[in-house]
Structures are given as C-alpha cells and as structure tokens.
Amino acid sequence: MTPAARYAAAAEIVDAIVAGERLEPAIRAWGRAHRFAGSKDRRAIADICYDIARRWWSTAALGSAETGRGRVLGLLRARGVAAETVFTGQGHALAPLSAQEILMPSDPVPYDFPPFLIRELEEVFGSRLPEVNAMVQERAPVDLRVNTAKTSRESLARLLAEAGFDAVPLDDVPTALRLSGSGRGLTETDLFAEGLFELQDAGSQQIVAFAKPETATTILDYCAGGGGKTLALAAASGRRVVAHDIAPRRMKDIPNRARRAGASVDIIDTADLPERCFDLVYVDAPCTGSGSWRRDPYGKISLTEQRFDDIRHAQVAALRSASRHVAPQGRIAYATCSVLKSENNLQINSFFNEFDFMISERNLSIDFLSDRDGFYANIITNISNL
C-alpha cells in the first residue's frame, strides 16, 4: 500500500469509531476485511489511528470535521505534512481536498482531553496544562520491570542488547529499564518466556514500591485484574500474594504469568477472603486511566460524564469493601492510574469522613511531565486495635 492509501484506510477506521466502534476492534475488523494488506501496512495504519485517537479533539478542529477524513487532514496539519501529498485521489488515496477544506480553520485548537474534564485538569496542572496536553498527544515510552527474583537490571540490559533491544536504566526507579525503540517483538523473546521481565511503566513500578510491600508479611492485591501489580508486589516483597478481583475472569492470566515470573500467588474468591487479616491491602482502583491515555487513547474518547460518575462510585465501593480485610495496624495502599483529584485525594478525603479509624499517612502523585504515566497513591493506616 502507498502511504496515502494507508491514510485512507485509517480514515475508514476512524469513521467506524465515530459511529460507535471501539478502537482495537475497528482496526481488527478492517484487517479482516482487507486480507491483502501486509503486516507493515497494518501496523502503519494502526499507528495512524492511535495518533488520531491521542489527538481526537484537536485533529477534528484542525481538519474542520469530526470524520475520519477531517481527522486525517487535522493530523497532517498538526504534523506540518503537506496534505495534498496524501489527498491525491490516485489509486486508493483519499479524494483531493475541496476548496472549503483547503482553508485553514481559524478557531482555537482544543485540548485533547474530554471537554467536561478541562476545568478539573486546569485545577490540577494550572499553567502547565498546555505542556501536559502536548505530552498526551505523543506515544508513551516502553518501560520494563526487571524481575529481580530472577535477574539483575545490569544482566537483563546486557541480554536485551544481545537480542537487539537497547534499554537504559532509569535512575530513580531501581527496577526499571526504558527501551529506546518501540519494543516490538519483545514479548516473543526467550527472555520474556523465562520471566526475566514484565512490560510495566516506570510510574507503575514507583507506585508499587511506594506501598513498601517488603515491610508487609501478608499482602492482598484486592483489585488484581490481569495481575500486573500482583507480580510486582510478589517480586518486591519476596512473599506469597493473595489476588482478588470482583470480576474473577479478569484474573485468568495470573496463574501463567505467576509461573513465568516464579511468583507465588493465591487467587481467592470474595466469599473466602478472611477479614481483618492483611498487613497490606493494595487497592489498584478502577479509574478513568487518565494517567495512561497515551497508551490507551480510546479510554478518553469513550469516557462520558455518566461513566466518570460510575467509576468514582466504584472506587468508593472498592475502598469500603477492601477495608474489611486490613489487619489492625495494617494499611491500605489506594492507587489509581489517574491524574484527576476527584479520583485521588478527594476520594481519600471522603473515605475518611466515613471511616474515622483510618488516617492518611502519605501520598505520591506522578504526572506525565516526568515522561511516565500519571499515577496516584495514598497509604491509609488502620489505627484500630479491634
């Protein structure tokens, strides 16, 4: 396929998203319907779709239309690419620009965040918001968590280099390596199969370390999902970790992942979870994922005010039910991959009003400006002796 034909394919996929399809399924459906497209074409088309999704609002403004065609035009303008080289009308390319489309729009270009969140983001980031906005328009770097139960960071960096992947250590996160490339093919290597590393953002690793799992004897990962934090908690503590999730099917990959990592994990149903038992209850709460929208831009496209409310209610419910399992003098680590106050400190404050036996000890916020995903964590201690 020519580069111009790839943009035309991306425009088709974006139209499907505008019509209500999810990003990944829309890309896959296009692939199934166009078997002739090779793997390089598919990858390039998917990259364009992701780039547009990261710039969902600004591309529509710059292309003067909320369609796939308009957003392709907007993306080209954002990148300073001459649009007439893509809108050629030749072969499978998009039709040439109309006189109307050739006119540059004069309206201000909006931030690439859901409009109903702009006020809260302005409160969080103040004058840094334009810089934050520019960061979320770009792809996120690829970080690895070294499985220190099996190897050291230096050895892994050497083995990765031999396998053709350049990775450098991040000074302030002792378990993290940052890849210089896209990391394509990394999970097909023997190094991955042997459990020497996991793909995990450096911010995520910092948040787990912040909970000090190495000081806990009994650890419950209350919202374990696919088990990313479970494995990190097990590696950092060197202990068996209990994994739980309200939706047990989300944990289906944990046994295999734990085996590969050499981690000890017990998966327990809600009904079997002992009360007042764990030194550390890690609550990786359901959230908007606003801190990781560079990786999952569909998350911001699909977020509605109703869904935002539902998520915040789910956070309170998770905190409330998780608190039953904390041992006296034990602690909850409440964590989100969100940069929004209303999912972070405001939730913790309302939790205190309800449960007066918990006190906040310390918290950590990470935002994109350190070029890692945005996270928040707060450690809440159970000061009850009962």
Ligand SMILES: C[S@@+](CC[C@H](N)C(=O)[O-])C[C@H]1O[C@@H](n2cnc3c(N)ncnc32)[C@H](O)[C@@H]1O
């Ligand atoms: C942010 S995801 C967890 C990601 C996971 N910890 C990881 O590192 O891969 C949040 C998880 O919380 C779960 N969840 C939501 N409400 C819950 C509740 N009340 N109790 C337990 N789990 C809950 C969801 O099913 C979802 O899997």
